[in-house]
Amino acid sequence: MIAFTQSVQRGHFGPQFSPRVCPPPGRFLSPSRHPAPCVAIFFLPYRPRDVTITQGQQRPPRIFRPVFLSLRYFRHDIHATRSGPALPAPSSAPSRIGPRNPGLELWGPRTGLHRFGGSGLHLLILAPQPFFVERGTPIAVRNLATALAAQGHRIDLMVFPGGTEVDIVGVTIHRLPDWRILSDIAPGFSGRKILADLVMLPKAAARIRRGRPDLVIAVEEAAYIALLLRRVFGVPYICDIDSSIPEQLDDKFSLPHWLLRMFQWAEGRAARGAVGAITCCRALEETTRAHAPDLPVQTLEDIPLTDDAPTGPPPEDCRFDAPVIMYVGNLEPYQGVDLLLDGFAATVAEGTKGQLVIIGGTPDHVAALGARAHALGLDQRVSILGPRPVSQIGRYLAQAAIVASPRIKGRNTPMKVYSYLDSGRPLLATRLPTHTQVLDDDIAMLVEPDVAGMARGIAALIGDPALCAKLAEAARIRVQAEYSRTAFERKLKRFMRHEIMPRIGVTPPLDPQGPDDIPQHPDPHHKTWENQSIGNVE
Template structure:
């Protein structure tokens, strides 16, 4: 089968891109022909896995506003890919950087779409596309205007064509239910992501090491984690925190934690390779996911399950489908005291950490990459069937 994959970014900026890369490599290994198309947004200097890059929306505010409503260069580039590659089906992933034009460009070919996070067409999640949403409370004046634009203009432009795809896939039950009202009669299926089994579960050997892995942006809640960590070390002075990832908030977060960094309690590792992330996971006692926005099905959580690490996570999005009393704890998003308390209940207690680590390992077998690819092939076969 010839499968065209379409995603905003052509390098591994996060879980969505990692999933697309795994799909492309896995399907190719199974004998399928796969082509990945992405925009060139932020691609300079990155390890690009996409086969083709199309121009991203650019220019001043007015031009960008029009570009996100209808990005003609993306339409032309995607149409050209369809004519050259002649796919049997198109798998759409994150598509906001292509604008609704990508849906028009791929019409006439069987399509499915995987929802990886809040998009410009997801009504229930729309506010999470706005910077001030992570602060809680009311949106800023600028974001309120942008929200109206998204709600009244951008979203309808997507829905007009989105409701013509053959099915929608969501990694979590939470996101499946969130998007059902948006897609009308299009069938929505839950298909949890899978990852390769690169390592077996390992026992926790250090009871004092916390770990965050993810993009450093406000919605990820790292500032909440740092505040909670300050409360934690008052009772557990031996505790340490490793922060893995990069992003627009890194400089601000490092400045806010300068004293903790100087003391060696907090280390910002920046972006790491997959092998290096696995090494940090093995060294961790607890993996922390303090997200403020509704996470879908984060890859780092699946990796933590595989290595057998307890998790403390916000009770948002799909995280409660991955974390429970058997393998960690859930807290209200943004609640510094609750996060500090949950971490304090685990840190330093090797016996409890071992028990919860076994709980994570027991969940890991549900999310193997081969089972994921089996299910994905089934969906492809279903949508191309006459």
């Protein structure tokens, strides 16, 4: 497909190769047949030891230049066979998209999913987690895929092996090989997860080559995979950012400054190569805008898990006469469960009645926390139940008098907060950015992240039922307006139609339901952030 001629400069370099003019696209490829990549064979540049490069002389060519030329030709034919002859990008697309996303200028204007007769796009979601498991990111991925499929998009979801089988209408799930080394990968950084990411790279490339998606949605570190594949296939991608990887690594390993800066550069490079970004909280939105000021960023807060929670009798292991202070979530140190335990111990010492119920955690974490409660003399006042099904969270929250989020580290808002707000129970949380980007004093009891502050908050809520009812009602109004499933779908729909589709050369189809206006917020004193998430407004 690419022919090379040999030109030898004696006494300077060994054999060199320069490309001839390639034949026009379509000569070797039929529009009905998907192109196959060509193979370029070349010699490595050779330079004798006794020869030096003087000013004005030619430097040796880059080793992989013929390969990239071949891949670019391959990519050109992919887009030429997609929708006929190459057409210029639509005038509504920003001019900066061309240089940053090579290949987008080859896409002609398209209206919806022309190849499948629908009104949406063909999307490939790369989610580097086992699916489905009941924890934060897989739950968020399920919500995203479900909402996109309901809007008429065709979804291919590529995930790690493991988890339970789920059936989502309009979503085809592709799993990596179920090898033992790739099974049961825990969240967070690990060598096995890096290996699984490396396995996902060629699998994603094969899926793009066969399925020819219009857009890739890359979750967390899959953005680096999407960045590499964009340079080969020219398929644009959206970053789905649930956490900052450099911050996570720094919190866990205390990285040296130079290494932290390197990870931050890589995170910024992935953001600048995208056509848009989805974040789960305003702190991550600000981080993304710092990396790529012109990038459209949409914050999609998590959906309360109590939306479809079953009703029924109280669980047998959660029936107590005293007021229940409840925590639901993992027991990692950054969650601050030790702080909650110490604060509860301080209130018990002052004569406050109550029962602390903790749900979640691994067996090791449960055992360690039980030993700490025993050392504080709270065996009868603390119940550590271990993990429970997410589908039953509503039944447990209904038994609580107070729900708590004592997190002491991190910037992303915990997923549990949205379920807490929708539970009809007052929320006790630390006054830190991880919480204050969503919470304020109108809907939660915010306390300082120390033992004294936690103890005062518990005592104030237990001793003032009127305050509890006021906070719980205000929280429910807020969550229904901004953090419900309906609000999630509305924000996502606006972002795809008004930001992403024009940037990739797709004309959004007419919406039979009319314009997707933002409803009036029921609380006139509260400023909504939904409009700010669409554009670049701070």
